[in-house]
Amino acid sequence: MKDFIEHISEAKAQTPYTICDLLSNRKPNKFIDLIKQELGVSYETGKWAKELERVKEGFSDWFEAQGGRKIRMTRIFAELMKCENRAPWASWSGKAYRGVMRSTGMVSKYEFTREVKKIGNIEWLIAKGTYQGRYAAQSWTDEWRTAEEFATGNNVSGVENPIGVIFEVNLKRSDTLLSPDVIKQISIYGRGIRKEREVIRVGNEPLPVTIYVNSDSIQDIIVTNSTNKQLGSKARMYVYNRAVGKIGVRGADAFAKTKVYKNLVKDFE
Numbered sequence: 001m002k003d004f005i006e007h008i009s010e011a012k013a014q015t016p017y018t019i020c021d022l023l024s025n026r027k028p029n030k031f032i033d034l035i036k037q038e039l040g041v042s043y044e045t046g047k048w049a050k051e052l053e054r055v056k057e058g059f060s061d062w063f064e065a066q067g068g069r070k071i072r073m074t075r076i077f078a079e080l081m082k083c084e085n086r087a088p089w090a091s092w093s094g095k096a097y098r099g100v101m102r103s104t105g106m107v108s109k110y111e112f113t114r115e116v117k118k119i120g121n122i123e124w125l126i127a128k129g130t131y132q133g134r135y136a137a138q139s140w141t142d143e144w145r146t147a148e149e150f151a152t153g154n155n156v157s158g159v160e161n162p163i164g165v166i167f168e169v170n171l172k173r174s175d176t177l178l179s180p181d182v183i184k185q186i187s188i189y190g191r192g193i194r195k196e197r198e199v200i201r202v203g204n205e206p207l208p209v210t211i212y213v214n215s216d217s218i219q220d221i222i223v224t225n226s227t228n229k230q231l232g233s234k235a236r237m238y239v240y241n242r243a244v245g246k247i248g249v250r251g252a253d254a255f256a257k258t259k260v261y262k263n264l265v266k267d268f269e
Contacts, residue, residue: 031090036185055076059073059186089182090182091174092176096141097143098141098169104221108251110128110248111129113250115254116215119212123216124212125255127212127213131206136203137203141197143197165211165214171199184198215260218246219261
């Protein structure tokens with residue numbers, strides 16, 4: 001708070017306004033300035049400035065926090081969602097993605113369609129299901145690339161035998177807070193090499209989702225947990241049964257359609 005007071009000490013006193021006033025402005029400039037600590041608000045005006053500072057700190061913490069530390073920020077976001085007349089930039093709608101690591105136990109429960117879709121260099125098994133957030137707000141993205149990085153990167157969640165998964169959902173404006181174009185200007189990850197485009201979904205009600213399961217992850221698990229080699233004609237059934245044990249019959253049926261599966265069978269022959 002001290003830095004904030006010092007930063008604005010030279011600003012002229014202004015008529016008190018709220019975060020809802022900022023979110024209803026035609027342009028996001030003042031809101032962005034607030035989060036980036038560039039908005040000239042006079043602390044001496046009282047409680048209203050403290051409320052703006054609380055929101056500013058909440059967003060700053062959100063982009064840096066992990067897991068349970070985000071609970072306090074979700075309460076702030078829920079308050080902002082109640083603001084009436086939010087400008088178009090203060091929400092977003094469209095197709096969003098969330099990349100995660102999941103255990104084989106969770107993946108085996110998915111309703112696989114037996115379809116396979118190749119995106120870039122990766123073959124993805126398609127499934128249907130629901131997504132329910134652990135917390136009352138979650139980070140999504142409007143770019144497949146960003147979600148894929150989380151689904152194929154380091155296993156920060158510590159899941160044993162992790163499988164990369166991407167959830168795809170259609171979000172409405174009533175589900176979201178801010179647009180990706182605004183978030184990238186206030187997030188520490190919106191600039192530099194990563195240039196992530198984040199979508200903040202507020203709420204944890206179950207959502208119908210399309211699920212993409214990384215076939216490379218399944219291959220890695222089978223190889224890691226196998227000791228047998230040179231199985232000859234039994235290789236195909238061996239790999240298939242291993243897949244069934246990890247992701248179920250319907251998942252294994254889809255996996256058997258991939259080039260990854262065919263190459264893996266050759267490795268065990």
